[in-house]
Amino acid sequence: MAYNASRQPDVSGLTVGIIGGTGDQGRGLACRFARAGQTVLIGSRSAERAVQAAEEIAVMPGVPSGATVTGGDNDEVARRSDVVVIAVPWDGHAATVAALAQPLAGKIVIDCVNPLGFDKQGPYALLVAEGSAAQQAAGLLPDSRVCAAFNHVSAPLLADPEIDRIDLDVLICTEDRELVDVVGALAARIPGMRGVYAGRLRNAHQIEAFAANLIAINKRYKSHAGIRVTDV
């Protein structure tokens, strides 16, 4: 079937939690979901920092005045959310995800972590024993519904209150077809974004690794590049 935004489920009532919501990527996604009118929970190891970030986001230009953006520690956020975005640094990924296995049981988990290394020549993809960050999360969260998505969104664009529209496709890798519809609908809540199914979890590695290419593209063209899938 062709891409059809009108067939997407209504996700406006879902509470979206962001684990690592005080980092650049997590905070940026929290801003966009808050602007879209989702109830957003910011998670952090420190509940205090999460509450502070939530208070800042709630008053940002573009966020509706009645928006519900609150903060808490990662465990509380995992428990209270319907959909949980994992947006932590790669070096804390396994430990953070493993510790949340119980509160994340039955939940939708979106992993947007890109395992990258950096040296004098710039960014490069790290080898991951499980194949990808998303596969690592899926292994650690056997009772959750896990996908890779939102790997290519530019944190500076997400956080820029002047920008109303971000034109890119959110590539979604998962074994769970119904999940594609839900996560695709969430992506489409952000003006300019579409969610596009992009294969099974075993093909998530190259999507995560492509973040290294996007960094190279951004350096060369002074851009905040994303991907649009053509003919879909």
Next chain:
Amino acid sequence: MAYNASRQPDVSGLTVGIIGGTGDQGRGLACRFARAGQTVLIGSRSAERAVQAAEEIAVMPGVPSGATVTGGDNDEVARRSDVVVIAVPWDGHAATVAALAQPLAGKIVIDCVNPLGFDKQGPYALLVAEGSAAQQAAGLLPDSRVCAAFNHVSAPLLADPEIDRIDLDVLICTEDRELVDVVGALAARIPGMRGVYAGRLRNAHQIEAFAANLIAINKRYKSHAGIRVTDV
């Protein structure tokens, strides 16, 4: 600098050779370069099959009547071309490339090979000892100028004479900045295509592997998908 098509070099006089020019991908690229007015040499292990493919392409709708499309064995094509596209099956890649090291010395080599495996669950990226097909080629061709490019072009679209325009970006990975301009200009000879620098050769793996995702996308959306880079 931003992407700027007007600053591209004139590549209209370059002879483009296709190693593996009788396969789907190679033949499709040969069609498009012939339509664009490049002198095209089709290479194959069998000179006879190459000559036959060249004769068929020369009379295809859209190919100018004065177009020069000829065929020969891979060695001859490598010698007589300015730019050589490697479009052979992955399982013959190393042997074919290694055998052409001498005739390819000093030449521009574009590797568009995607090392994929297939099983009941569909396509997946193969692990490559050198990192990627392009890195393998670069290692085997120390005297050539090697890049990865044209990894995501759809063979059915390339070969369809009814299609005048193919909207996608050709991602180019290489250490050689000047090569980006030449290969980018060649890509831009095909209406709808742009060549976009996408990082060093060490980041070519994920671009090759992404072909598996494109196959999954095509299956799901009944498309011939490619990538467009946004904000470039």
